[in-house]
Amino acid sequence: MSAENIFAVIAQGDLSEFKTLLANYKGTVNLFDENGMTALQHAAYKGNKDMVQLLLDRGADVNSGKHEYNYTALHFGALSGNSEVCKLLLDAGAKPTATNSVGRTASQMAAFVGNHHTVATINNYIPFKEISYYSIPQGQQTDPHLPxxxxxxxxxxxxxxxxxxxxxxxxxxxxxxxxxxxxxxxxxxxxxxxxxxxxxxxxxxxxxxxxxxxxxxxxxxxxxxxxxxxxxxxxxxxxxxxxxxxxxxxxxxxxxxxxxxxxxxxxxxxxxxxxxxxxxxxxxxxxxxxxxxxxxxxxxxxxxxxxxGFVDAIPYCSTCGEEKPAKKCSKCKSVQYCDRECQRLHWFVHKKACNRESSSPAIMNAKPNIDAGELTTELQNLVAG
Ligand SMILES: [Zn+2]
Ligand SMILES: [Zn+2]
Missing domain, CATH: 1.20.58 (Methane Monooxygenase Hydroxylase; Chain G, domain 1)
Structure with a gap:
């Protein structure tokens, strides 16, 4: 098994092949491709949560990388728009303050490409220890502040x-x-x-x-x-x-x-x-x-x-504001909800308007399927310009 295979399988997004490969591969997963990108960075760029998790489990260094524009795994996760990938990287100790060669953090790059949920995920992140600190009695305390x-x-x-x-x-x-x-x-x-x-x-x-x-x-x-x-x-x-x-x-x-x-x-x-x-x-x-x-x-x-940005015309749950909810009112199809619970809570408002018709088209972010190298070069030019 060669290291190149790992990069190829990540690029293809073939999870079962990737698992087999990792199981048979005995070396370090902190490998670099010809552009100085690690396997973890590639998996993060692909927004592949399972691969990211497997690499982290195998000891992939979340802050390592020799990318020519200093992009970190978190920068790539942010560009992928997969918030769960970003969360995994942050849990593993990714530094949200790390900047690329034009001084932008991962969250700023996510904002730049319109991945707002990812921006919010990174900006709202706090390490587990910030909370667990209060579950340990401090000084003269016999009981901690938080069970x-x-x-x-x-x-x-x-x-x-x-x-x-x-x-x-x-x-x-x-x-x-x-x-x-x-x-x-x-x-x-x-x-x-x-x-x-x-x-x-x-x-x-x-x-x-x-x-x-x-x-x-x-x-x-x-x-x-x-x-x-x-x-x-x-x-x-x-x-x-x-x-x-x-x-x-x-x-x-x-x-x-x-x-x-x-x-x-x-x-x-x-x-x-x-x-x-x-x-x-x-x-x-x-x-x-x-x-x-x-x-x-x-x-x-x-x-x-x-x-x-004003370009976002994504649908919201009428009850709780959740983005891209799964369900619509089956009668009028003009309001959307996460589930039955949200619909139930909103019925006292919606029942009067239910027969009125309207529609809110969902515009999903088109995901460019281009190579990480091309994208970062393009972004560098845009951000710097
Ligand atoms: Zn809801
Ligand atoms: Zn309705």
């Missing part, structure tokens, strides 16, 4: 890129332990927020705001939970919380479209951000108090996930 069983679900919750309040409520419903410990969880999020604001030159205002935002949502949902505690049985209750929350936020205003209650709720969240001197806070307030202000949800989304 250790909550570390994993909280990490996953924080990494989510869809910050629509209803999606967060649904996520919490699927991980009831977080909601049952809402006080502890929101306090840990407050501490994480403070930590991000007090890192000196590494201060991350956006991440700090995200922590504040998540804590705010959890507290609100917990308030609903508290109010419902007395006279409802357990199973019913879990369902009701999201429904009460969704009904409150998705209720249309007087014009029948704008979400006035959601807007008020989210503006209050911005207002309660404790770091009022920071740039991020000022930008949000400027936007929210402008003459024709955008909805608070889009202001918050832009802050956390970055500005989107």
């Amino acid at each position: 250790s069983v909550l570390v994993e679900p909280l990490h996953k919750f924080v990494l989510g890129v869809n910050i629509h309040p209803v999606r967060l409520a649904l996520n919490l419903q699927h991980t009831p332990a977080l909601l049952e410990n809402a006080d502890k969880v929101s306090k840990v999020l407050d501490m994480l927020c403070k930590k991000e604001m007090t890192r000196g030159s590494d201060t991350n205002e956006v991440m700090a705001f995200k922590y504040h935002y998540l804590a705010y949502i959890i507290r609100e949902i917990n308030n609903i939970r508290d109010k419902q505690k007395p006279n409802s049985d357990k199973e019913e209750k879990k369902h009701d919380i999201v429904e009460v929350f969704a009904k409150k936020l998705l209720k249309p205003g007087k014009d029948g479209f704008s979400l006035d209650l959601m807007d008020t709720f989210l503006k209050d969240c911005v207002r309660e951000f404790p770091y009022r001197e920071c740039t991020t806070f000022h930008q949000m307030v400027t936007s929210l108090t402008s003459k024709d202000p955008p909805p608070a949800l889009s202001v918050i989304n832009c802050t956390i996930n970055g500005q989107r």
Whole structure:
């Protein structure tokens, strides 16, 4: 088995052949092709999650590479637009701050080619240890701030890129332990927020705001939970919380479209951000108090996930804002949902409009099938120019 075979099989995307090859190959997987690219970089560029995982399992060095323009495996993952590949690379220690020869990070390159979900994935990434730190008693503490069983679900919750309040409520419903410990969880999020604001030159205002935002949502949902505690049985209750929350936020205003209650709720969240001197806070307030202000949800989304280009006409779930949802209302086919649960939560709004017809065409990003060398050269010219 030669090293060249590995590159060829990655290029073909033949997973079973790749597995066989790796099983019979005894050398290091930190190989370079004639352009200084590693096998991991090739797999990342192909957006092949399984191959990336197999190479990482075999000890592939995530930050290694001799690419002529200093692209890292994460740069290639970012260009592929496969967010899961990027997540694997980040989990393996890929440095999101590494720049290519024109000074761009992986996330900036992803933004450049329009891979917005990937941008959000990289920008929202925090290492597992940031959360697990709070599950270890510090100093005089006998009990940690966070029970250790909550570390994993909280990490996953924080990494989510869809910050629509209803999606967060649904996520919490699927991980009831977080909601049952809402006080502890929101306090840990407050501490994480403070930590991000007090890192000196590494201060991350956006991440700090995200922590504040998540804590705010959890507290609100917990308030609903508290109010419902007395006279409802357990199973019913879990369902009701999201429904009460969704009904409150998705209720249309007087014009029948704008979400006035959601807007008020989210503006209050911005207002309660404790770091009022920071740039991020000022930008949000400027936007929210402008003459024709955008909805608070889009202001918050832009802050956390970055500005989107206007070319994106991708469909959203009408309930929770998830991109490219799988289902449509079977009756009118004009609204889309993730699943039955999202449809159910939105029915009180949609039932009136259901017979009106409209359509929102899905424009998917066309994926260029060109070689990594060609693409990086082309991008270098574009970015530099
Ligand atoms: Zn949905
Ligand atoms: Zn309908």
